[in-house]
Amino acid sequence: MSNSNSVTVSQVSDVTTVEVTTAGPQGPGFDLTLDHSAKVDNSVMYYQQSSGKVILDSNVTTLKLVDGGNF
16 A cells, blocks of 8 residues: 655745655554443552443542552
8 A cells, every 4th residue: 555645846046845744654542431420539550350431530549548548
């Protein structure tokens, strides 16, 4: 697969700057669904295997993480 782009600028006396950009290759996809519909202040992102989602909600927040916790 080949992409081709062409720009032609013709002027007699003025100096013109032309910038041409194209979309580069994209990185690897993020194949998980992010559910942030119930996010609250200080939500911590976690993965829930039963739903196959990465979640931000009130169940896990920085306020609920305590010293000696198992996480």
